[in-house]
Every structure is written in structure tokens, then in C-alpha cells.
Amino acid sequence: MIKELLTKERIIIPLTGKTKEEILREFVDHAKELKLIDDSEQVYNRILELENIGSSALEKGIALPHIRDNIIRNIFVLIGISKSGVDFDSIDGELSTIIFFIGAQRNDKKYLPLLSKISQMCSYGETRESLLNAHNVDEVMGVISNWET
Amino acid sequence: MILKGEKRILIPIFSEKDMLYLIKNIEKIDTEGKEFILLRLIDEQMTKNVCQRLRRDPEEYLSSIIDSAWNNLYYFQEELTKKEIHSKVSLKTGNALNELIDFGKKTKIKVILFSRLLDSGFEGIFKEKLLKNLLISWEETIIII
Numbered sequence: 001m002i003k004e005l006l007t008k009e010r011i012i013i014p015l016t017g018k019t020k021e022e023i024l025r026e027f028v029d030h031a032k033e034l035k036l037i038d039d040s041e042q043v044y045n046r047i048l049e050l051e052n053i054g055s056s057a058l059e060k061g062i063a064l065p066h067i068r069d070n071i072i073r074n075i076f077v078l079i080g081i082s083k084s085g086v087d088f089d090s091i092d093g094e095l096s097t098i099i100f101f102i103g104a105q106r107n108d109k110k111y112l113p114l115l116s117k118i119s120q121m122c123s124y125g126e127t128r129e130s131l132l133n134a135h136n137v138d139e140v141m142g143v144i145s146n147w148e149t
Numbered sequence: 150m151i152l153k154g155e156k157r158i159l160i161p162i163f164s165e166k167d168m169l170y171l172i173k174n175i176e177k178i179d180t181e182g183k184e185f186i187l188l189r190l191i192d193e194q195m196t197k198n199v200c201q202r203l204r205r206d207p208e209e210y211l212s213s214i215i216d217s218a219w220n221n222l223y224y225f226q227e228e229l230t231k232k233e234i235h236s237k238v239s240l241k242t243g244n245a246l247n248e249l250i251d252f253g254k255k256t257k258i259k260v261i262l263f264s265r266l267l268d269s270g271f272e273g274i275f276k277e278k279l280l281k282n283l284l285i286s287w288e289e290t291i292i293i294i
Contacts, residue, residue, distance in 0.1 A: 116219035
């Protein structure tokens with residue numbers, strides 16, 4: 001499921017932002033470049049608003065900022081790796097290093113299952129380590145592909 | 150109900166019904182300025198027992214439970230976000246009581262909020278037992294809505 005939505009262009013290694021806001025901006029700009037969204041300002045403001053109400057950070061360095069709104073055209077996922085980590089206000093206080101940015105239309109039926117699959121995948125220490133140690137987009141694709149098969 | 154001082158509240162969730170009940174009833178307490186940690190607990194022993202009864206493969210069954218549990222958690226968070234209620238999500242598998250207590254201690258949470266919903270069957274019995282044990286082991290506040 002994750003693999004189906006992922007292309008090499010949708011992987012950012014490394015993320016360069018140092019704050020949550022900078023990381024979200026990086027993802028939104030990338031999504032705009034890939035023509036996944038139309039109005040980057042609108043998406044950025046909405047995702048930031050959502051993030052400030054319900055933090056998308058899980059434990060162990062994972063964050064999944066996500067937006068289900070009709071300002072999104074079609075479901076997509078972007079993956080970014082931040083080597084130094086960014087504060088997404090996680091429950092365990094760890095900085096987020098592996099970040100998935102997910103967008104979908106309001107009634108998209110794949111949205112919750114996609115979030116669920118990513119959360120499950122990232123609950124495995126081995127997967128997290130492999131993603132974090134990936135040097136290039138091919139290695140990231142490989143980790144996800146292996147997990148899904 | 151007004152909870153003064155305590156900003157973070159831990160909500161253990163045991164089933165989809167539990168979650169739906171909580172979505173409906175969470176505003177019985179004052180949510181202003183609070184952050185709710187939604188913790189879905191999956192007890193491995195109970196899952197094994199259910200598998201034995203249903204004659205299902207434990208690994209496959211656990212995987213399907215985890216999948217739908219994450220779905221539910223994100224749905225719950227989305228519903229709270231609509232009400233502008235702050236939340237975070239987490240899921241733990243293992244011994245549910247130990248996981249709950251460990252989680253509460255590690256995150257320094259002082260208040261646990263339970264739904265009063267008791268399902269019939271396995272899940273209801275399990276939750277009742279866990280709550281009784283929690284009352285003995287947990288020294289901080291427990292509230293039930």
C-alpha cells in the first residue's frame with residue numbers, strides 16, 4: 001500500500017529544516033513541485049494548524065503529519081529523513097527523524113489504512129534503523145518494499 | 150467535571166466501542182487547555198485466548214487487530230481535532246496493565262481517564278479485571294466517564 005503511493009521523487013534525504021515549521025514547509029514545497037497540491041500556502045497553513053492541535057509525532061523518532069481535506073487533489077505520501085531530528089512534540093520527548101507527510105481528500109477511504117500501515121511499519125526497530133541509515137532513495141524504497149512483501 | 154492543574158490526561162482504549170463511547174462523552178470533562186494521550190492497549194494474552202477460541206492464527210490475528218487499532222486511533226484523533234481538543238496517539242502490545250502503568254510513569258502522567266463502557270464477553274471481563282488491578286497499582290488519579 002505504501003509502496004503503491006511511493007516514487008523516488010517522493011523521498012527527501014536529508015530533510016534540511018531544523019524546526020517543525022521548516023520541515024512542514026519543506027514537505028509542502030516538495031509536494032507543490034511534484035504537482036501533488038495546488039495551493040501550497042493553504043496546505044501549509046492547514047497542516048500547521050492541525051499539527052498544533054494534535055501532534056502527529058509517535059514515539060521513537062517517528063512523525064506523521066497528515067491532512068485530509070479537499071484542498072488535496074489525490075492521496076499521496078512523502079517520506080523525509082532528518083539526520084539530526086526535529087522537535088515534533090512527541091510523547092517520549094525524542095526528536096523526530098523519520099517523517100512521513102500524508103495528504104488525501106476528505107472522503108478518501110485509503111487514508112486511515114495508510115496511516116495505520118505506516119505506523120505499524122515504524123513500530124519495528126529494525127525498520128526504523130534501516131530507514132534512518134538509508135543513504136539514498138533506493139535504499140528507502142528497498143526498506144519499504146521489503147516490509148510490505 | 151473540571152480538572153484543575155492537570156494538563157495531560159491518559160486515555161486507555163481497549164476496543165472500537167470504547168473509542169466511540171469516548172468520542173461521544175469526552176466533553177463531560179473540561180477539555181479546555183488539556184492534552185489527551187490516546188493509548189490503545191492490546192493485551193497479548195487475551196488475544197491468544199481469543200485466537201484459541203476462534204481457531205485463528207495468532208500472528209495473523211494480532212496483525213489484523215493492530216491494523217484496525219491504528220485506524221481507530223487516527224479516527225479518534227481526527228474527531229478530537231474537529232472539536233479542537235489536543236491529542237497524541239500511541240499503541241502498545243504486551244501485558245496491558247504493565248504497559249499502561251509503565252507508559253503512565255514514563256510520561257509522568259497523573260490522570261488516567263477510563264470509559265465506563267464494559268462490553269459483554271471477553272473484552273468486558275478483561276477491562277474490568279484490569280481496572281481492578283489498576284486501582285491497586287496506580288497511585289495517581291483515575292476518573293471514569
